[in-house]
Amino acid sequence: MKTSLMLCLLAVLAFNNATAQRIIGSVKDKNNQPLEGASISLKGSTQGTSTDSAGNFSFEANVTGELFLVATYMGYKPKILPVAREVHFILVKDPATLDPVVISAGSFEASDKSKGAVMTAMDVISVPGNGGDVANAVRTLPGAQQIGEREGLFVRGGSGEETRQFVDGVLVNRPYYVTLPGLPQYNRISSPFLFEGIVFSSGGYSALYGQGLSGALVMESTGMHDKSSAVIGLSPMLAVAGMQKVAKDKRSSWGFYSRYMNNNAYTKVIPQEQDFAAGPAYLMNDLNVRVKTGKTGLLKVYANFGYNKTDFTKEDIDSTTLRKRFAAEDRNLYVNISHRSQLAKNWQLDLAAAYNHNTTDIRNNLLDASKAEVIIPDTPYANKNQHLKLGEDFFTGRFVLSHYFAGHHVLKAGAEYQFTHDRLMDDQFYASFAEFEWRLARNLALRTGLRLEYSREVYLAPRISMAYRLPNGASLNAAYGIFYQKPENRYLLDNNNLPQAKATHYILNYLQRANGRLFRAEVFYKQYDRLLKTLPTLNMNGTGAAKGFELFWRDKSSVKTLDYWVSYSYVATKRDHLEFPYQMEPSFTAPHTLSVVARRFIEPIRTSAGISYAFAAGRPYYDLTSYGKIRDQGTTRSYNVVNLSLAHMVTLFPKWKEKDFTVIAFGVNNVLGTKQVFGYEYSYNGMHKMPVTLPAARSFFLGIFMSLGIDRTEDFLNDNL
Amino acid sequence: MKQMIALLAVFFMLNTANAQLESAVAKLNTAVSVADYQQLANEFGRFAAAEPTQWLPVYYAAYSNAKIAFLQKDPDRAAQFSNLAEEQIKKAEAIVKPGGNQKELSEVYTVYSFVNRSRVEADPMVNGRKYGPTAGAQLTKARQLDPANPRALYLDGLIKFKTPAMWGGDKKKAKELFEQALKQFEVKPASAVAPQWGRADCEKMIQ
Numbered sequence: 001m002k003t004s005l006m007l008c009l010l011a012v013l014a015f016n017n018a019t020a021q022r023i024i025g026s027v028k029d030k031n032n033q034p035l036e037g038a039s040i041s042l043k044g045s046t047q048g049t050s051t052d053s054a055g056n057f058s059f060e061a062n063v064t065g066e067l068f069l070v071a072t073y074m075g076y077k078p079k080i081l082p083v084a085r086e087v088h089f090i091l092v093k094d095p096a097t098l099d100p101v102v103i104s105a106g107s108f109e110a111s112d113k114s115k116g117a118v119m120t121a122m123d124v125i126s127v128p129g130n131g132g133d134v135a136n137a138v139r140t141l142p143g144a145q146q147i148g149e150r151e152g153l154f155v156r157g158g159s160g161e162e163t164r165q166f167v168d169g170v171l172v173n174r175p176y177y178v179t180l181p182g183l184p185q186y187n188r189i190s191s192p193f194l195f196e197g198i199v200f201s202s203g204g205y206s207a208l209y210g211q212g213l214s215g216a217l218v219m220e221s222t223g224m225h226d227k228s229s230a231v232i233g234l235s236p237m238l239a240v241a242g243m244q245k246v247a248k249d250k251r252s253s254w255g256f257y258s259r260y261m262n263n264n265a266y267t268k269v270i271p272q273e274q275d276f277a278a279g280p281a282y283l284m285n286d287l288n289v290r291v292k293t294g295k296t297g298l299l300k301v302y303a304n305f306g307y308n309k310t311d312f313t314k315e316d317i318d319s320t321t322l323r324k325r326f327a328a329e330d331r332n333l334y335v336n337i338s339h340r341s342q343l344a345k346n347w348q349l350d351l352a353a354a355y356n357h358n359t360t361d362i363r364n365n366l367l368d369a370s371k372a373e374v375i376i377p378d379t380p381y382a383n384k385n386q387h388l389k390l391g392e393d394f395f396t397g398r399f400v401l402s403h404y405f406a407g408h409h410v411l412k413a414g415a416e417y418q419f420t421h422d423r424l425m426d427d428q429f430y431a432s433f434a435e436f437e438w439r440l441a442r443n444l445a446l447r448t449g450l451r452l453e454y455s456r457e458v459y460l461a462p463r464i465s466m467a468y469r470l471p472n473g474a475s476l477n478a479a480y481g482i483f484y485q486k487p488e489n490r491y492l493l494d495n496n497n498l499p500q501a502k503a504t505h506y507i508l509n510y511l512q513r514a515n516g517r518l519f520r521a522e523v524f525y526k527q528y529d530r531l532l533k534t535l536p537t538l539n540m541n542g543t544g545a546a547k548g549f550e551l552f553w554r555d556k557s558s559v560k561t562l563d564y565w566v567s568y569s570y571v572a573t574k575r576d577h578l579e580f581p582y583q584m585e586p587s588f589t590a591p592h593t594l595s596v597v598a599r600r601f602i603e604p605i606r607t608s609a610g611i612s613y614a615f616a617a618g619r620p621y622y623d624l625t626s627y628g629k630i631r632d633q634g635t636t637r638s639y640n641v642v643n644l645s646l647a648h649m650v651t652l653f654p655k656w657k658e659k660d661f662t663v664i665a666f667g668v669n670n671v672l673g674t675k676q677v678f679g680y681e682y683s684y685n686g687m688h689k690m691p692v693t694l695p696a697a698r699s700f701f702l703g704i705f706m707s708l709g710i711d712r713t714e715d716f717l718n719d720n721l
Numbered sequence: 722m723k724q725m726i727a728l729l730a731v732f733f734m735l736n737t738a739n740a741q742l743e744s745a746v747a748k749l750n751t752a753v754s755v756a757d758y759q760q761l762a763n764e765f766g767r768f769a770a771a772e773p774t775q776w777l778p779v780y781y782a783a784y785s786n787a788k789i790a791f792l793q794k795d796p797d798r799a800a801q802f803s804n805l806a807e808e809q810i811k812k813a814e815a816i817v818k819p820g821g822n823q824k825e826l827s828e829v830y831t832v833y834s835f836v837n838r839s840r841v842e843a844d845p846m847v848n849g850r851k852y853g854p855t856a857g858a859q860l861t862k863a864r865q866l867d868p869a870n871p872r873a874l875y876l877d878g879l880i881k882f883k884t885p886a887m888w889g890g891d892k893k894k895a896k897e898l899f900e901q902a903l904k905q906f907e908v909k910p911a912s913a914v915a916p917q918w919g920r921a922d923c924e925k926m927i928q
Binding site: 038040075514515 | 755759767
C-alpha cells in the first residue's frame with residue numbers, strides 16, 4: 001500500500017515536473033488531402049487534440065522522456081510516431097473497414113439485407129404499372145425488353161423462355177398462367193410479402209443455377225415472420241384477404257394470402273379490343289409455414305394454388321364475318337419445401353424440393369355472328385376448332401453444401417434433379433455443381449464454378465466471374481460462362497435426341513455507388529452456338545449472337561423524398577431459330593430501350609405518387625409462313641408508355657387497439673392513351689395484317705386496402721399498382 | 722505526512738481527470754457540427770482508453786459517434802460511426818450492468834437505442850426493418866428502468882415526431898413527451914459529469 005502510494009506521489013511529481021511543450025503537426029492522406037477531425041493523442045495519457053479543417057493540430061503537452069503520438073481517423077489505419085516539435089502524419093485507408101468487394105457482373109440484386117443490393121425488394125415491386133408482378137417490375141432494369149403483348153422476361157436478345165425463375169434455389173417450371181394470344185399473363189408467384197431477396201441476372205450467373213440460356217430471376221423467400229397480422233382489400237375487380245400468425249414461442253409461423261380477381265365487369269365498362277365472355281378471372285391462394293428446427297435450422301413451406309379462366313372472341317383475320325374464340329382454364333399447384341441449417345461451425349446445408357402439378361384446357365373455335373360454332377374443313381379454317389387438354393407434373397430436388405473458410409472464401413457444392421411427366425413422355429435431368437469464391441484481397445474477388453449437367457448426354461458449363469475495386473471505390477467486374485437449356489417437352493416428343501441449346505456469355509461491368517447514388521455500365525457479348533430449329537426439320541442447328549451495352553443510374557439523395565432510376569439498354573442481335581430462313585433480328589427485341597421510374601412521398605397529404613415512363617424503339621416484324629418464307633416485313637412504331645400511381649394513406653379506426661393502416665390506391669397505365677403496336681398478325685394468304693396492340697388504350701385501378709398488426713401499407717401499393 | 726501527500730496527490734490526479742471530463746461534458750451541451758462532435762468523440766475516446774473501468778467516458782464517446790453518424794450524409798461512412806458507437810456502448814453496458822444501477826443502465830440503453838436509430842436514419846430502406854425494432858425495444862427498456870430519464874423521453878418524442886403519422890408517428894404525443902422531458906431536464910444532474918445532453922435539442926423541438 002505504502003509503496004503504491006509512493007509511486008503515485010512520484011508520478012504526480014513527475015507530472016508536475018514535466019516540461020510543458022507545444023507539439024504541432026498535421027494529418028493528411030496519401031494524396032496530401034487534409035483529414036479534419038483526426039484524433040491525436042499522447043500514447044498512455046489522456047492528453048491530445050483533434051485536427052482542424054486544414055488537417056493541422058497544435059497542443060500543449062507535458063512531455064517526459066521518449067513519448068509517442070498516435071493519430072487515428074475513421075476508415076484509416078492508425079499511425080504512431082515519436083514526439084517531436086513537429087509531427088506530420090500521412091494516413092492510409094484501412095482496407096479492413098471496407099466491405100469486401102461484391103461480384104456484380106450481369107446481376108441486379110434487390111435485397112433487404114445484402115450489402116451488394118442495388119435496390120430493395122420493395123423498390124422493384126413498387127414500380128407503377130407492374131400489376132403486382134415481380135417479372136414486370138424487373139422490366140424497368142437494364143437488359144430486359146419492354147414486351148407488352150406477352151409475359152416473360154426477354155433478356156439481351158433472348159426469348160421469354162430463356163430466362164428462368166427460381167424460388168429458394170429450385171426452378172419454377174411454370175411461373176406464368178397459360179399464355180393468351182396477344183395479352184400478357186400474370187406471374188403465379190408474385191406476392192411481394194414473400195420475398196426478401198430478388199436477384200435479376202441478365203447473364204453470366206452462378207454455377208448454382210442452370211437451364212436459363214439468357215437470364216435468371218432468383219428469389220429468396222422471407223424467413224420467420226416476427227409479428228402476427230391480417231390484411232383485407234377490396235376493389236371493383238379484386239378481393240384480397242390474408243393473415244400471418246406467429247406462435248407464442250416465436251418458433252413457428254403460418255399464414256395465407258388469397259386473391260380473387262375478375263376483370264370481366266371491367267372489360268364491359270372500359271371497351272376492349274377483345275370481347276370477353278368470361279374473365280380474365282384469377283383465384284390465387286398462397287399458404288406459408290415457417291418452423292425453426294433445432295438450434296439453427298429453418299424449415300420453409302410455400303404452397304401456391306392458382307386458377308385462371310379466360311374466354312374471349314375477336315375478329316378472325318382470315319374472314320370478314322367470322323370471329324375467333326379463345327378459351328382457357330389453367331389449374332396449377334406449386335409446393336416448395338426448403339430447409340437451411342448450420343451443420344457445424346462454418347458449414348451450411350440447404351435442402352429444397354418443389355412439386356408442380358398443372359392442368360390446362362384450351363379451346364379454339366370459329367364463331368359466326370350469332371356466336372354459334374362454325375366448322376369449315378378447308379385451310380386455313382380447319383385447325384381453328386381445337387380442344388387441347390394438357391397436363392404436367394414436375395418435381396425437382398436439390399441440396400447445396402456450403403463451407404465458409406477463414407478470410408471469407410466460400411465453397412458451395414451440390415446437386416439437383418428434375419423430373420417432368422406428362423401424358424406422352426417422362427424426362428429426367430441431373431446436374432451437379434461446385435463453386436469457389438476466392439477473396440484474393442479486400443479489393444479482389446474471384447468466383448470459379450463448374451456445372452455438370454446430364455440430359456441424354458453430359459454437358460460441362462464453366463462459369464467465371466470476378467470483381468476488382470478501383471482506388472476511387474468503384475468496382476470493375478467481368479464474367480464468362482457457358483449456359484445450356486433443354487428443349488421443351490413438345491419438341492423432345494418429336495425428336496428425343498435433341499441436344500441442349502447452348503449460349504456463351506462475356507460481360508464487363510463498371511459499378512460506382514456513393515452517397516445514395518449509383519451508376520452502372522455494362523457491355524456484353526452473347527453467342528448462341530445451338531438453338532432450336534423447326535424448319536426444314538426439327539434440329540438444334542440454330543445460331544445467333546447478341547451484343548450491346550447498358551446504363552443504369554439511380555439517385556435517392558439529391559432531392560429529399562424523391563427516388564428515381566433510369567435504365568437504358570442497347571442491343572444488336574440476330575438469330576436463326578425456329579422457322580427463320582436465316583439469321584435475322586427477332587421480333588421480340590428492340591435495339592433501344594429506356595425506362596424511368598420516379599417516386600415521391602408527399603407527407604402533408606399523406607400521399608405517395610409514382611410515375612414510370614418506358615420507351616422502346618420499333619421492333620422488327622415479319623410475315624413468316626409455316627414453310628419459312630418471309631412474305632412481308634417491317635419495323636413497328638416506337639413504344640411509349642407512361643404509368644401513374646397514387647396512394648393515399650389513412651387510419652380509419654384510430655381507437656382500435658391495433659391501429660389499422662389503410663390505403664386508397666389509384667393507378668392509370670398508359671396515361672396518354674398512346675396507341676401501342678407490338679407487331680402484326682397476318683392472314684393466311686398474307687393479304688391482311690392486323691396490329692397486335694393493348695386491349696384498351698388505358699387501364700385503370702382503384703382499390704382500398706386495410707392491414708392490421710404490421711404496417712403493410714407499402715406492400716399493398718406495390719402489389720396492386 | 723508522507724501518506725497525506727500521497728492521498729492529496731491521488732486526489733489531485735483524479736480531480737484533473739474529472740475536470741477534463743467535466744469540461745468535455747459541458748462542451749457536449751453546445752456541440753452542433755460534425756467537427757464539434759468529432760473533437761468530443763476523440764476526447765472522450767482518449768479518456769475511455771485511459772480509464773477503461775469507468776462507464777462515463779466510453780458512454781459519451783458512443784453518444785458522440787452516434788451523433789456524427791446522424792449528421793453524416795454518406796450512408797456507408799455513417800455506418801462506420803454507428804459501428805464504432807455500438808462497440809463503445811457495449812463496453813459501457815458491460816461496465817454498468819454487473820452493478821445494476823437502474824438509472825445508469827437507462828442512460829446506456831437510451832444511447833444504445835440512439836445508435837441503432839442512427840443506422841435506420843442512414844439507410845431507412847435497408848436498415849429500417851432490421852434495426853428499427855431493436856432501437857424501439859432498447860428505448861422501451863430505458864424508459865422502464867428510469868421513467869424520469871429526460872433523454873429517453875426526448876428520444877421517444879423525437880421518433881414520434883419524425884415518423885410520418887401513418888407509420889405510427891404522432892406529433893401531439895411527441896409534444897407531450899418533449900414537455901415531460903423538459904420538466905425532467907429541470908432536475909439537476911447528479912454531478913457535473915453525469916449525463917445531461919439533450920436539453921438544447923429538446924428545447925428546439927418544442928418551439
